[in-house]
Amino acid sequence: MSIKSKTERRTRTKHHIRKRVEGTAVKPRLSVFRSLRFIYAQLIDDETGKTIVAATSEGKKSASITGKKSDVSKEVGKTLAEKAIASGVKQVVFDRNGYRYHGRVKALAEGAREGGLQF
Numbered sequence: 001m002s003i004k005s006k007t008e009r010r011t012r013t014k015h016h017i018r019k020r021v022e023g024t025a026v027k028p029r030l031s032v033f034r035s036l037r038f039i040y041a042q043l044i045d046d047e048t049g050k051t052i053v054a055a056t057s058e059g060k061k062s063a064s065i066t067g068k069k070s071d072v073s074k075e076v077g078k079t080l081a082e083k084a085i086a087s088g089v090k091q092v093v094f095d096r097n098g099y100r101y102h103g104r105v106k107a108l109a110e111g112a113r114e115g116g117l118q119f
Helices: 006-020 069-086 104-115
Strands: 029-034 039-045 050-056 093-095
Touching: 029 104, 039 069, 039 104, 050 069, 069 104
Parallel strands: 029 093
Antiparallel strands: 029 039, 039 050
């Protein structure tokens, strides 16, 4: 068994997760992407392949949020939840995208729950 890089392992885990997790128009998939500097989240309807709403820590509006990356992630989760509820979505399926449910990913999920999303 060869040692794989972090990205190869994450990609492999991601594919295993995506076999089981699928979003619909009623219950879309909340997908998280995390870079070194920013965090991105979007609600996706997999039946049509369209993004319903999205939120990110990148941009002018998010620049006003200061603190640790996990605090910023929590605010992104709350923002996403507000946009989702405004568009009529209350329930989602969480797709951690191969990342561990820890740190920024967990903070984003908690922020979305605090904002009113159920998953």
